[in-house]
Amino acid sequence: MALRRKQLHVEHAYRQVSAELEAQILDGTLRPGDQLPGEVEMAAMFGVNRSTVREGIRRLESEGLVRRVSPRRLEVSLPRAKDLASRHTRALRLMEITFLELWNVAIATEPLAAELAARAASEANIAALLENQQRMIAVVDAGASPVELDTAFHTLVADCTGNRALTLAREPIAVLLFSGLEVLVPHLPQAPHRQIVAHQKVIDAIRAGDPDTARDWMRRHLEDFRRGFELAKLPLDAPIMPLAQRQVEQ
Template sequence: MDIEKLQLQPAYRVVSDDLRQRIVRGEVLQGDAIPTEGELAASYGVHRSTIREGLRQLEQDGLLRREGKKLVVSIPRHSDLANAAERALRMHQVTFRDVWEVASSLEPLCAQLAAERITPDELAAVARNLERTAATVAAGQSAVTSTIEFQALVAEATHNQALQLARAPVSQLMRAGYAAIAPALPQSGERLLEAHRHVLDALQRHDAEAAVQWTRKHLVDYRRGCEYAGLDLDAPIPLGV
């Protein structure tokens, strides 16, 4: 008989998976303390070391956090999820083209929804970002960080959690392209600033069509800039960039 070997999970993974499902189902809520290691070990019938390793997995995933000696349920922060997804995408060797294609769909959608939903406070935050970007460009410095922040502020104004989580790691991966473009095209800062000014104007007027148009124009410029800087669009984005 052809019999496949059993694929048995380590006990700590069984524990962490079961606790993860209970958290997701809402059996324990955000801020609730979970039982102690000793209590969990007795309930699951395993050693405390097994429980400790299972809990460590959940801490790393952002589902548990320490408050003194207690472990309480928490909701992973957007930044933690984005960083983890970015690392995974790099390890899967996503290319500059992969990232540009996805951004070309997600960022215009963000601009459209933001134009329809943005609040006065959110408009003020975008305007402040634009002022910082203008000062950075005028000083001849890289505007990469403020550009990533601008995109994040527009995404937050969509009030769509799924969209924000989907586009965050992609936006972070675009940093590598911006970093290559800036020294190769000194005028890129002014072009970027112009696009952002038009996007802000469209958001202030709640003009979704114009916001989408200028976001797409900026993304076309991004791709051309990558090519001019000598980047191979089909090359994986390197780690640590």
């Protein structure tokens, strides 16, 4: 590992520090596991003060590109998929993305995930899906909210594929879209039970290694979700807002 030296003389130099380090991580000069020089050494290399370097590093830490192994040791890391999805979900909320926009993407990604899952799922993957299903049945029978487990089901299906690109692409969309179940249930109490039936059909197809049936049932599941919104007369073109705000309004 050899960090390139670069003199920085700009306003808000900490942004330039983080941008330069990020560029060197992305172009492969710095690789996951490489140890970064100390703050004092980097300050000298970039021609800035130590506090500027510290602020730039803090931004990279929040992005998951750098992690602090010890108080004085920093190394390059890979951002976790969960952290990336969380940031993207917040961005979608801030942009006031609508239910319909999210659904139009999910109707493509979720059936694809189910199809690939049927081709690649391991015994451990299937066991996780079955456990999720049993927990969701128990939660629905108890009259509690199934949103968290419903969202987790779709993540588990995607995990079965082993396709990291698909997992990263669909997660923020799915997290926000399936939160809409919370809004739907007061209007259509049968919705969680329909979710359970559809989930079982998808699981059975994945377990049987039947990609066509897995894809078709996932598509039917997504289409049923949209029909639920329409039957409940919930606006498809309205922004998906945080659940807390939805609940307050109801």
